[in-house]
Amino acid sequence: MSNSGRRKPPLVAPKRSRKAAKPKSARRTTAKRKPQRRSRSRNPLVRMVRAIVAWVLRVLWAIGWRVTAVVAIVVGLAVAYTYTTxxxxxxxxxxxxxxxxxxxxxxxxxxxxxxxQFGGVVTAETISPHLKNAVIATEDRRFYMHPGVDPIGIASAMRINLREGRGPLSGNGGSTITQQTAKLLCFGVEYDESEWESEAAYVSDCRRTSLWRKAKEAVYAMAMEAKYSKNEILTVYLNRAYLGGGAYGAEAAAQRYFGKSAARLNAAEGAMIAGLLTAPSTLAPTANLERSQNRASVVVGLMRRQGYLSDNDAAVALANPAELSEAAQRQxxxxxxxxxxxxxxxxxxxxxxxxxxxxxxxxxxxxxxxxxxxxxxxxxxxxxxxxxxxxxxxxxxxxxxxxxxxxxxxxxxxxxxxxxxxNRQTGSAFKPFVYATALELGYSYDSVVVDEPYCLDVPGSGRWCPENYTRKHYGRVTLAEALRQSLNVPAVKVSETVGRDLVRKVASDFGIESDLAAGPALALGASESxxxxxxxxxxxxxxxxxxxxxxxxxxxxxxxxxxxxxxxxxxxxxxxIQEKAARELIYMMSRVVDGGTGSRAKLSDREAAGKTGTTQAxxxxxxxxxxxxxxxxxxxxxxxxxxxxxxxxxxxxxxxxxxxxxxxxxxxPPKPLPMLRPAPRRDPAPTPQRRAPVAGGNPIENILRSIFGN
Missing domain, CATH: 3.40.710.10 (DD-peptidase/beta-lactamase superfamily)
Known part of the structure; x- marks a missing residue:
């Protein structure tokens, strides 16, 4: 029989391991034991905990996405409604x-x-690029990237607040330029003076911070982002922001502080105006220029780090800080x-x-x-x-x-x-009006009055005796000399003779509207003005x-x-009073400056006239x-x-x-005073021309004696 169909035995017997090979059934049994080892690590308690966690997560997810969807729909509807307004x-x-x-x-x-102040409308396209960049670098560096609310900025602000020991919403707010514009617009609520105690109360309410207000601010900001372009929002902001010194808007601030258009501001000037946005009243350069310049240097640094200024341009801006215009500097x-x-x-x-x-x-x-x-x-x-x-x-x-x-x-x-x-007592500065009254009634600068002890019985006040500042008396003196030395007794005598009512009327007609004293002390400036x-x-x-x-x-x-x-x-x-009387009075007052009580006021190159005044004590x-x-x-x-x-x-x-x-x-050029110029006398002592007024006498009789003699 042939062996061709049979497999030939190998020429060399295979090597066998020392250990006997395991039967197939054993190998299969071993393979089936592996899942049995995993099942042993799961006890009932673990299985229960895992089941609970999985159930909680499924519930949270189910609730979370539904709540998120509802919030998104509500916010979307709120934004859409705000958009329409x-x-x-x-x-x-x-x-x-x-x-x-x-x-x-x-x-x-x-x-x-x-x-x-509002200098006129500017736009984000027409203002100086330096001012535009300074505002963005300072207030909202992601302005062109967010949808009105900046989560990164909010998280950063909360982290800073917590690190500095404040509440998460206290201090830095992380507000975008759009959110700040929403506040400037007071979320569309216009000022009505019938509803608010004052404009300040209205503004304070608009700036109030709470979770509800922040939510409303966010909705309004997102609606603005949907309605307007970024440059349109920035334009509104640049026109409505308060920038100190009574200036509202960039153009008003540029004119107020630098006397130029907002389109022509250089980097240092743009940085200074942008720096005012954080605290406009405190940082206004008209209030404290050095503090405003220091703040501007911080803004220049921000502009350099964010790529708005080269290192060289920033160095130039720091070396040449903005200065106030001449008009603003003088105030x-x-x-x-x-x-x-x-x-x-x-x-x-x-x-x-x-x-x-x-x-x-x-x-x-x-x-x-x-x-x-x-x-x-x-x-x-x-x-x-x-x-x-x-x-x-x-x-x-x-x-x-x-x-x-x-x-x-x-x-x-x-x-x-x-x-x-x-309103202060005028003292002897009032005396020219006493003598103006006398001159108007016909007295002259060289009319004589006797400076002597003099007393009056004042109803309700008793006996009153005026005294000169020097506590001395000078006998017969002219009206001009009495005014030159600011003698009190002659002034009271003349006032009593011509009549206090007339003196009050002349002073009032000259423009002294304050209540004038009713007693004899009127002549000595007891009234206030x-x-x-x-x-x-x-x-x-x-x-x-x-x-x-x-x-x-x-x-x-x-x-x-x-x-x-x-x-x-x-x-x-x-x-x-008549011009003649005024010319005589000016002459009398010129002598006050030329050797009288007002000699320290004398000018070396021109004529001057005046009167001193010192009140009691x-x-x-x-x-x-x-x-x-x-x-x-x-x-x-x-x-x-x-x-x-x-x-x-x-x-x-x-x-x-x-x-x-x-x-x-x-x-x-010096000009002469419009005054009487008496002919010079050989005898320096004035010769009495007329009889001195007699206090308490008949005023008409005294005037006639003054004019016609005894």
Whole structure:
């Protein structure tokens, strides 16, 4: 038989392991034991825990996606509804509740701003790229990437707040520019003065922070992102943001601080304005330039790190920090501007809803002269630490106020103005009105009055005996000499003779509107008045005897309009005394400066006339006077009526007046005073021409004797 179908045995026997091969059944049994080992690691407790966790996760997932879906739908509906309420972005540019007032000096140059300034609409495309980049770098560096809310920014802000020990929503808020714009718009709620106690209360409510407000802010921001482009949102923000100094919007701030358009700002200036967004009132350069420059340097650093400035450009910006314009740096005429605002119609000044331009009488050169004069005298002649105050008014003979200083601090807004608001006793500065009355009734500068002990019985007050400052008497003196030495007894005698009522009327007609004393002390300045009133009354003497109403406003018109709504509210009024009497009085007052109590006020290059005034216990010291060109008044004293030490009207006030007028008249050709010029006498002692008035006598008889002799 053949073996071809059979398998041939191997030539070499296979190697066998030392251990006997396991049968197949054993191998299968071993393979089946593996899952049995896994089942042994699952005890009932583990299985139960795992089942519970899996069930909880399934429940959370089921609830979570449904809640998320519901929230998304609600937010979507809220965003959609808010979207429908948003106006066109161009209607959102000017959000001020009141208008602005821009004040111009007599040359038409801006010197002060009041109210809420809005320089005009700017856009994200037309402003300086430096300002645009500075705002984005400072406020929202992912502005062009988020949908109105920036989760990364919010998480970063919460982390910073927690690290610094605050609550997660306290301090840094992570708000985007869009969210800040939503707050500026107060989520579409407009200011209604009938519903709010004040505009400040409305703004405070809009800025209030809570979880609900943050949610509302986020919805409004996302609606804005859906309605407007990024540049349109940035445009609204740049026009509505408050930037300090009363400026709303980038254009107003650029004009306010730098006197230029927002399109022309350099990197340092753009950084300074952007830096104001965090704390506009505190960081305003008009409040503290150094602090504002320090903040701007931080902004420049942010711009460099974010690639908006090269290292070289950043170094240039840091080496040349932004400086205020000349007008903003001077902050000229703060007291004057406040006075004009207070004296103008309220609906066009303090409470205006329009943008108003007011042209004024202010002369900035004279304003600087007055401020420098005051500082010079206080620095050189007043002891350190003194709380004494002073005020200055400079005006033309028609009452146009050219300069006003209401206190030692000159760079102020809304401060107490001692030139217009302080009613103080005038002392001997009132005496010219006593002699003006006598001159108008026919007396002359060389009429004689007897300076002697003199007493009056005052009903309700008893016997009153005025005394001269020197406690001496000088016998027969002319009216001119009595005024030159500021003698009290002759002034009272003349006042009693011509009649107190007439003296009061003359003073009132000259513009002293304060209540005038009813007793004989009227002649010695027992009444109170303001420095502005007294300066205006002296201007009436200079202009030849006509009354004067001091004024600072010459023209008021709305921004963009050509026709003014109103003109000057003051000037020369009716005649009070005849020109002849005024010329004699000016002569008498010139002698006060030329060798009298006001000799410290004498000017070396031109004629001057004036009068000193010192009240009881030296609580007030005055000097008022004039040249042919200008009238100036100076008051000095303490706000709390503390007596001055060693100061009279002929002392420091006269020196302040002198320093002021020297500076005021720089470059002004000297002119003679419009006064009587008596023929020189050989005998220096005046010869009595007329009988002296007799106090208590018949006034008509005394006048006739004065005119016709005995």
């Amino acid at each position: 948003l106006p066109e972005y161009k209607a959102l540019m000017d959000g001020r509740a009141r208008g602005s007032v821009t004040l111009l000096d007599r040359e038409g140059q801006v010197f002060a701003w009041r109210g809420d 000229a005429g703060g007291y004057f501007a406040d006075w004009v605002m207070a004296s103008g119609p309220e609906f066009f000044t303090r409470d205006t809803t329009e943008d108003v331009i007011i042209r004024t009488t202010l002369d900035q050169r004279l304003q600087r002269a007055a401020e420098e004069a005051l500082k010079t005298v206080f620095d050189e002649k007043v002891r350190d630490g003194s709380k004494a105050q002073a005020a200055i008014v400079v005006m033309s003979a028609d009452g146009a106020v050219r300069a006003m200083v209401g206190g030692r601090k000159t760079k102020v807004i809304g401060a107490f103005n001692r030139a217009t608001q302080a 303001t420095l502005l009133e007294m300066s205006g009354a002296y201007a009436g003497i200079l202009n030849g005897g006509s009354s004067v109403t001091p004024y600072g406003l010459t023209e008021l018109k709305l921004l963009g309009e050509d026709e003014p709504l109103m003109g000057a509210g003051g000037g020369i009024g009716e005649r009070v 030296a609580r007030d010291a005055w000097f008022l006077g004039f040249t042919a060109d200008y009238v100036a008044g100076v008051w000095m004293g303490y706000d709390d009526n503390t007596p001055l030490t060693g100061v009279t009207g002929g002392g420091l006030p006269a020196e302040i007046w002198h320093e002021t007028m020297v500076r005021v008249h720089e470059g002004v």
